Amino acid sequence: MSDAGHRRWLAQAVDLALENVRAGGRPFGAVLVKDGGVVGAGVNRMMATCDPSSHAEMEALRQAGPTLGTVDLSGSVLYASGHPCPMCLAAAVMTRVSAVYYVFSNADAEPYGFASTAAYQTLGVTLDPPPLSLTQLDVPGRTAAGLYGT
Numbered sequence: 001m002s003d004a005g006h007r008r009w010l011a012q013a014v015d016l017a018l019e020n021v022r023a024g025g026r027p028f029g030a031v032l033v034k035d036g037g038v039v040g041a042g043v044n045r046m047m048a049t050c051d052p053s054s055h056a057e058m059e060a061l062r063q064a065g066p067t068l069g070t071v072d073l074s075g076s077v078l079y080a081s082g083h084p085c086p087m088c089l090a091a092a093v094m095t096r097v098s099a100v101y102y103v104f105s106n107a108d109a110e111p112y113g114f115a116s117t118a119a120y121q122t123l124g125v126t127l128d129p130p131p132l133s134l135t136q137l138d139v140p141g142r143t144a145a146g147l148y149g150t
Contacts, residue, residue: 040064057088085116112148
């Protein structure tokens with residue numbers, strides 16, 4: 001798939017995050033795509049559910065299992081508004097997600113208090129090399145300030 005195709009799914013993830021912020025939630029959205037179609041999508045519902053595992057990526061993965069009838073998500077691609085935290089990245093690896101694309105890095109999120117860098121450091125997890133294909137792409141018209149600073 002071209003970068004333009006990936007950016008289309010990333011824009012959808014950011015749009016979900018923005019809708020979640022407008023609804024009083026945290027600024028994270030994710031879309032899981034397989035064979036050209038969405039098999040799961042989610043937003044961060046941590047505060048609404050009082051469930052610390054209710055991250056956008058986890059919600060998308062939770063939807064995909066029943067949709068596909070399996071926890072083997074081989075061939076799927078996870079699109080996230082922000083760099084996945086260690087929990088979400090581990091879940092993607094464990095379910096055999098083929099690749100992760102994200103818009104905003106931990107450095108982008110840091111000024112707004114939304115980076116997961118400290119969690120990676122505390123756990124001693126490094127991303128060199130990454131456990132799966134992990135790619136940051138910008139989405140025209142979307143900025144970290146526009147998402148995290150709202």
